Amino acid sequence: MSIEIRNVSKRFGDFHALRDVSLDIESGELIALLGPSGCGKTTLLRIIAGLESADAGSILFSGEDTTDVHVRERQVGFVFQHYALFRHMTVFENVAFGLRVKPRGVRPSEAQIKKKVMDLLGLVQLDWLADRFPSQLSGGQRQRIALARALAVEPKVLLLDEPFGALDAKVRKELRRWLRRLHDELHVTSIFVTHDQEEALEVADRVVLMNAGKVEQIGSPQQVWDHPASPFVYGFLGDVNMFHGRAHQGEVLLDGLQIESPEHAGADNAKAFAYVRPHDLDVERYSAGQHLDAQGRPRGIVVQLSRAIVVGPIARLELIPAGATQPAGGSEDHIIEAQIPAQQFREMGFREGETLVVTP
Numbered sequence: 001m002s003i004e005i006r007n008v009s010k011r012f013g014d015f016h017a018l019r020d021v022s023l024d025i026e027s028g029e030l031i032a033l034l035g036p037s038g039c040g041k042t043t044l045l046r047i048i049a050g051l052e053s054a055d056a057g058s059i060l061f062s063g064e065d066t067t068d069v070h071v072r073e074r075q076v077g078f079v080f081q082h083y084a085l086f087r088h089m090t091v092f093e094n095v096a097f098g099l100r101v102k103p104r105g106v107r108p109s110e111a112q113i114k115k116k117v118m119d120l121l122g123l124v125q126l127d128w129l130a131d132r133f134p135s136q137l138s139g140g141q142r143q144r145i146a147l148a149r150a151l152a153v154e155p156k157v158l159l160l161d162e163p164f165g166a167l168d169a170k171v172r173k174e175l176r177r178w179l180r181r182l183h184d185e186l187h188v189t190s191i192f193v194t195h196d197q198e199e200a201l202e203v204a205d206r207v208v209l210m211n212a213g214k215v216e217q218i219g220s221p222q223q224v225w226d227h228p229a230s231p232f233v234y235g236f237l238g239d240v241n242m243f244h245g246r247a248h249q250g251e252v253l254l255d256g257l258q259i260e261s262p263e264h265a266g267a268d269n270a271k272a273f274a275y276v277r278p279h280d281l282d283v284e285r286y287s288a289g290q291h292l293d294a295q296g297r298p299r300g301i302v303v304q305l306s307r308a309i310v311v312g313p314i315a316r317l318e319l320i321p322a323g324a325t326q327p328a329g330g331s332e333d334h335i336i337e338a339q340i341p342a343q344q345f346r347e348m349g350f351r352e353g354e355t356l357v358v359t360p
């Protein structure tokens with residue numbers, strides 16, 4: 001089922017939770033709604049579900065306006081962060097619940113329920129847990145059961161609100177891969193809320209970046225990563241350094257350095273900024289002979305290594321541009337972050353306090 005979100009706005013008192021949000025979701029897509037806490041992701045999901053009404057705008061399911069369609073008739077399945085499994089029911093009964101409460105006439109027979117529930121438990125690879133109670137399951141298992149329960153009524157749309165948010169990092173990673181495979185099998189139109197950029201980029205067909213109640217960008221994971229539409233998107237998707245310079249022929253000039261930044265360079269000589277991710281910076285030990293051009297200007301940004309932290313295979317370097325002083329109040333705006341392989345860091349033998357040169 002396709003979903004069209006048209007100019008949806010929502011206020012809570014004076015607070016604008018959603019501002020004119022529009023989005024078209026194709027049938028069978030897996031969409032990630034990504035953004036910081038409080039940006040309106042859950043509110044949008046609740047409006048799509050019919051749990052909340054919009055102040056303005058409309059939601060269309062397969063071209064039909066859903067405004068007057070009750071949540072029970074929307075054929076929507078939910079999975080929330082805090083699994084709402086019934087504690088006094090076994091796994092089997094939890095998954096069977098949606099089938100048992102169907103009105104007489106459309107309610108499946110006991111044999112059909114048994115087959116359907118066991119098929120679903122097989123799908124989420126937990127059929128061996130059918131007789132357990134929720135308290136006897138791990139967090140990851142509970143979320144898979146919650147998903148099986150949501151799927152039991154054959155929803156046309158699946159809404160997942162931070163479904164793996166309460167789980168530890170390793171289980172989260174496993175479950176998101178598993179969810180992607182499951183989606184590839186079932187093709188149910190799905191909307192997945194997360195504030196974890198890695199999760200969104202890994203799982204979704206398209207990512208919708210939200211900030212302060214507005215959509216900042218919609219695109220495939222690669223599009224939003226390679227061509228962030230705004231400084232917010234750039235910063236939200238990963239660590240980034242921002243360099244101020246002047247536009248010159250579609251590039252940004254910064255102290256004689258040219259940085260490619262087609263999205264952000266305006267008319268020649270206008271102020272421009274370039275973003276460079278920490279792993280795209282080259283770092284070398286500074287030597288005047290090598291790093292000064294004929295006019296005596298440095299080729300690259302001369303910095304002092306203020307701190308180096310090795311995390312597994314990566315060394316994160318905090319670099320202070322030469323001449324910059326530590327501002328009062330501890331602002332870290334002027335710090336450049338570079339990431340290089342830990343192996344290279346050890347081979348180079350960089351020491352804290354040493355003068356280095358970085359080039360984008």
Ligand code: ATP
Nearest residue numbers: 012015017035036037038039040041042043044195
């Ligand atoms: P999180 O990742 O923290 O869940 P979110 O992006 O899902 O955040 P929402 O839950 O949609 O954010 O909330 C958006 C804003 O609207 C928040 O500032 C929240 O405090 C506010 N809000 C949500 N529901 C209500 C409500 N019922 N009454 C008043 N304010 C609300």
